[in-house]
Amino acid sequence: MSDALLELSDIRVTFRSRRSHIPVRAVDGVSLKVGRGEIVGLVGESGSGKSTLARVVVGLCETVDGEANFDGAPLTVRDRPPELRRRIQMVFQDPYSSLDPRMTVRQQLAEVLRVHRVVPRELVGSTCEDLLTQVHLPGQLLPARPRQMSGGQRQRVAIARALAPRPELLVADEPVSALDVSVQAGIVRLFAELRRKLGLSILFIAHDLAVVRHLCDRVAVMYMGRLLEEGATVDVFENARHPYTQTLLQAIPTLQPADFSVPGTAGTEPPRLSRLPSGCRFRDRCKYAQQLCEESEPALAELSDAGAGHRSACHFSATLPLARPPVEPARS
Amino acid sequence: MTTVSAEYVVEKAQQRRKLPPALIAGGAVLGVIVGLAIFAPLVTSYNPTTQDLTNILAGPSAAHWLGTDQLGRDVWSRLVYGARTDLFVAFIAVLSPFVIGTLAGVFAGYFGSALDATVMRLADVVVAFPFYVLVMLLVFLLGPGTGSIIIAITVVSWVSYARIVRGATLVAKNQEYVLATKAEGFSTSRIVLRHIVPNVVSQAIVFATSDIVLDILAIVTLGYLGLGIPPPTPDWGEMMASGQQFLTTHWELSTIPGIAVVLTGLGLSLLGDGLAELLSVER
Numbered sequence: 058m059s060d061a062l063l064e065l066s067d068i069r070v071t072f073r074s075r076r077s078h079i080p081v082r083a084v085d086g087v088s089l090k091v092g093r094g095e096i097v098g099l100v101g102e103s104g105s106g107k108s109t110l111a112r113v114v115v116g117l118c119e120t121v122d123g124e125a126n127f128d129g130a131p132l133t134v135r136d137r138p139p140e141l142r143r144r145i146q147m148v149f150q151d152p153y154s155s156l157d158p159r160m161t162v163r164q165q166l167a168e169v170l171r172v173h174r175v176v177p178r179e180l181v182g183s184t185c186e187d188l189l190t191q192v193h194l195p196g197q198l199l200p201a202r203p204r205q206m207s208g209g210q211r212q213r214v215a216i217a218r219a220l221a222p223r224p225e226l227l228v229a230d231e232p233v234s235a236l237d238v239s240v241q242a243g244i245v246r247l248f249a250e251l252r253r254k255l256g257l258s259i260l261f262i263a264h265d266l267a268v269v270r271h272l273c274d275r276v277a278v279m280y281m282g283r284l285l286e287e288g289a290t291v292d293v294f295e296n297a298r299h300p301y302t303q304t305l306l307q308a309i310p311t312l313q314p315a316d317f318s319v320p321g322t323a324g325t326e327p328p329r330l331s332r333l334p335s336g337c338r339f340r341d342r343c344k345y346a347q348q349l350c351e352e353s354e355p356a357l358a359e360l361s362d363a364g365a366g367h368r369s370a371c372h373f374s375a376t377l378p379l380a381r382p383p384v385e386p387a388r389s
Numbered sequence: 390m391t392t393v394s395a396e397y398v399v400e401k402a403q404q405r406r407k408l409p410p411a412l413i414a415g416g417a418v419l420g421v422i423v424g425l426a427i428f429a430p431l432v433t434s435y436n437p438t439t440q441d442l443t444n445i446l447a448g449p450s451a452a453h454w455l456g457t458d459q460l461g462r463d464v465w466s467r468l469v470y471g472a473r474t475d476l477f478v479a480f481i482a483v484l485s486p487f488v489i490g491t492l493a494g495v496f497a498g499y500f501g502s503a504l505d506a507t508v509m510r511l512a513d514v515v516v517a518f519p520f521y522v523l524v525m526l527l528v529f530l531l532g533p534g535t536g537s538i539i540i541a542i543t544v545v546s547w548v549s550y551a552r553i554v555r556g557a558t559l560v561a562k563n564q565e566y567v568l569a570t571k572a573e574g575f576s577t578s579r580i581v582l583r584h585i586v587p588n589v590v591s592q593a594i595v596f597a598t599s600d601i602v603l604d605i606l607a608i609v610t611l612g613y614l615g616l617g618i619p620p621p622t623p624d625w626g627e628m629m630a631s632g633q634q635f636l637t638t639h640w641e642l643s644t645i646p647g648i649a650v651v652l653t654g655l656g657l658s659l660l661g662d663g664l665a666e667l668l669s670v671e672r
Contacts, residue, residue, distance in 0.1 A: 115572040142574030155565035159587045168583070172575055218569070 061090040062258045063114065063132075063145075063226055068123035070109050074331070081330045083109040085282035086123070088357070091226065096252055096259040098273030098290070100266060100305065102327055106282040107262045108150075111230045114260060115147040128225070143173045146219035150231040152211035156203040162189070162214050163199040169221040188217040192247060209240035216247065220255075227251070227259045233268060241265075245272050266309055270294055275366070278302050281330060281338045284357055288367030298360055298369040298377060300343045337372070345373055412663020418656030422649075426472040435463035437470040438621040446639055458628075458642055459635065468649060471623040475608055476653070478535055478618070482542040482608070483601040489543065490550025491586075491593050497551065498558025498589075499581055509555070512548040520545055524607060528616045535618055538611060542604055549600065550593050557589035591668035598661030602654045609650055625650055 070084040084106040091097045099107050112118040113125070116137040125132035127145065149155035157165060166185040170176055176184045186196040192213040203211055212232060219227055229248065233241040245268055251257050263269050269276055270290055277287040278301065286299040297303045328334060328341060336354050340346040349372050357370040371377065425432055435453075441461030449456045455464035497508040515523070524541045531537035561567060562585065570580045611617040612626020620627055625646040632642025 116574075117568060117572055137574070139574040142572065147569065147572045149565040149569060151565055155569055157566045157584055157588070168575075169573060172573070172579070215569075222573075 060092055061126075062093045062095075062128055063089075063091040063260070064126040065089045065110075065114075066124045066126075068110065068113055068121060068125065070106070070113060070118055070121055079331050082282050083330065084113065087279070087282070087284055089277055089284065089287070091258050091260050093225075093258055094252060094256045095275065096248070096261055096273045098269035098276040099260060099262045099279055100264060100269055100276060101279035102264065104281075104327065104330065105279045107279055108230050110279070111147065111228045111260065111262055114226075114228050115145055116142060139173065143222040144224050145226045145228065146222060146224035148212070148216055148219050148227060148229040148232045151235045152208050152215050153203075153235070155215050156211055156218075158203050161200050161202055162217075165214070165218055166199075166221055169218055173222040175222055184221075188221055189214075191220060191251075192217045193243075207240075208236050209243065212236060212240075212244055213247070216244075216251075220251070225258060227257050228262075229259060230262045231264065232261075234264065241268065248272060266294075266305060278305065281327065281333060283338065284368075284370065285339065286367075286369045286371075287357065288369075289364050292364035292367045296363055296367070298363060298367070298374040299371045300345055300377065301339050302369075303377075304342075337370075345377065347373075409663040409666040411659045412667060415656050415659025415661070415663055418652060419660055422472055422653055422656065423476065425469050426476055429466075429469045429473050433463070433466040433469050435466040437462060437466040437623045439463075446635065449641075455645055456639075456641065459631065464628075464642065464645060467623040467628060468625075468645060471625045471628060471646065472649065472653075474618055474622055474624050475605055475626075478538060478608055479601050479604045482539045482604045483546075483597050485539060485543045486545075486547035486600075487550055487593060487597050490547035491554050491590060493547065494551040494554025494556075494593075495558050495581060495586060495589065498555040499562055499585060505555070508551060512551055515545060515548045518545075520603075521607070521610070525611070525614070525616060528611060533611075533616050533619055538608060538617065542607060546600060546604070549596060553592050553596055554589050557592050558585055561585050561588050595661055595665040595668065598657055598664055602657045605650065605653060605657075609646075 066088045068084055068087045069082060072081045072083055073079070074081060087106075087110060089097070089099075089110075099110065101107050109118060113121050113134065114132075116134055119135060121134045125134070127141065132141070160168075163182075163185050166188055167181050170181050170184055171178075185199060189196055189198060194210060194213050194217070198206065198210065198214070203214075206214070212235075216232075227248075232248075233244050236244065248259060248261065249272055252259060261269070261273055273290050275288065276290050276293045278285050278293070278299065280301050286293060286297065286302045293302060294306065297306055328338070334341045334351075336352050337343070337346070337350040338354070340350040343350070353372075355370045355372045357368045358374075360367050360369055360374055362375065439462065441457065443461065444453075444457055445459055445461045447453060447457045447461075453463050453465065455468065458464055458467070493508050497505040518526075523545050527541035527544060528537045531540060567580065567584055570584055608617060608624070609626035609629070612624040613630040614626075615630070617626050618624045628646040629643045632639070632644075632646075635642055
């Protein structure tokens with residue numbers, strides 16, 4: 058229907074625990090779009106299903122229900138043709154394990170170029186160098202092995218490898234979480250630059266809200282396998298309409314401890330996926346929870362009084378007191 | 390924009406890693422033994438099987454450096470040619486279970502399920518028997534000889550390689566660099582051969598250097614028990630066994646091949662330690 062590059066609708070991923078055989082829904086009916094040249098942030102706590110969703114998109118998850126479309130064509134999960142795989146690439150969280158420890162940078166990049174026949178054989182060498190330039194690494198690093206590089210350098214190499222087959226969509230699964238804070242900014246800037254220069258679409262998974270706010274056009278908040286709120290970054294950050302999002306925003310550390318008013322119940326442990334509460338899955342951690350929340354699960358619905366495309370899955374989104382983020386955003 | 394300074398890294402990449410001292414020492418000991426074995430005709434002046442019944446059980450002399458045995462054969466020649474036999478048989482007897490076990494381990498670990506269960510149960514059956522009992526039984530059934538020894542050792546010791554490699558494969562296949570190759574759409578054969586095998590094989594190589602010591606001992610033991618390489622081919626085990634009856638008068642006949650076994654074992658152990666250090670990947 059639209060200019061969306063990636064369109065997920067009602068994606069469900071069910072795992073069965075090996076011992077008890079209790080089915081666990083890691084992703085429970087997620088619909089999400091990523092437009093061309095758009096950076097969409099996906100945030101949530103550990104275990105909320107962000108990484109599983111990422112694996113669905115790159116085709117690493119085998120049992121998936123729901124419908125996925127990429128560039129107007131169905132995105133097969135099983136037996137995905139190599140050409141389709143080429144167009145969607147992934148950057149992993151841990152640059153210490155996402156590169157083959159026995160291969161040099163050149164070997165890793167060249168392998169991707171050869172397998173996907175991106176450039177003619179004689180151009181492989183120079184293309185490897187171009188790829189490093191693109192991620193701001195010097196060409197002298199080509200003969201280096203992963204153990205000889207720093208975390209930031211490795212992550213840049215991992216990004217170069219993801220760029221090698223000229224993808225249209227980059228799925229970045231917490232690409233800066235394992236890095237030193239001083240290095241994170243450089244990597245985030247690199248993603249912004251790649252989008253600008255190459256027109257890449259990026260599905261950016263993170264739990265660091267500051268990074269998301271800086272980089273993403275739209276944000277989706279995930280909790281226990283479901284999207285609870287979604288909208289343009291500015292809307293969601295300035296006008297969060299789901300208690301969970303408000304909790305996340307309030308959880309950003311502030312320099313003024315006096316402002317320490319927490320609307321939700323940050324600090325409590327999330328429930329187990331196999332034992333979710335009835336109705337709204339956030340209700341047992343939500344301070345606004347009422348009878349209705351126990352009885353029915355709210356759908357992700359468009360808000361009439363908020364920015365376009367701002368959706369929230371709360372019965373009381375319209376009447377909720379607004380919670381402003383405690384710190385003024387650092388605009389770039 | 391940020392350009393990451395790379396001088397340090399490049400310098401490090403160009404730096405040759407220092408060889409571990411254990412590797413040098415082990416290599417030297419083994420180098421001498423292997424060198425003697427290879428150039429056996431040049432360093433000996435007697436045929437190891439030629440008997441001289443007029444000159445039996447002679448002590449060391451200028452003509453016979455280590456004396457002669459009960460059949461008048463030159464002990465030095467037999468020792469050197471014995472190294473040839475035993476090292477060659479041991480090498481083949483370690484190579485074949487290495488290859489078979491590594492492949493079985495990689496496939497079992499990578500593909501899992503029924504294949505894994507089959508391979509591992511088979512391995513359980515093999516290890517249920519004591520090593521020497523099974524080897525001797527197989528050699529006995531197949532008849533003494535080089536071929537039987539190699540087959541028997543292969544049947545028994547592929548299990549260790551399979552288990553080591555399977556474990557390493559189970560770890561490697563969930564590493565992100567392997568997931569990355571899957572997301573990339575690489576073929577399964579490329580993932581297994583180019584990414585899994587190089588990362589798991591080093592553990593099997595290190596094990597092989599200690600396993601070959603066991604194999605040499607096994608070959609020598611079989612020779613000692615009369616199940617080894619048939620006489621008159623020189624073999625350290627057979628030399629020890631036949632020297633045993635003269636232990637009170639000519640102790641050196643049994644002791645000299647014994648020392649050769651110990652030295653070879655020592656050299657291989659040092660080599661193994663050194664290799665383990667060299668092949669380990671620092672993260």
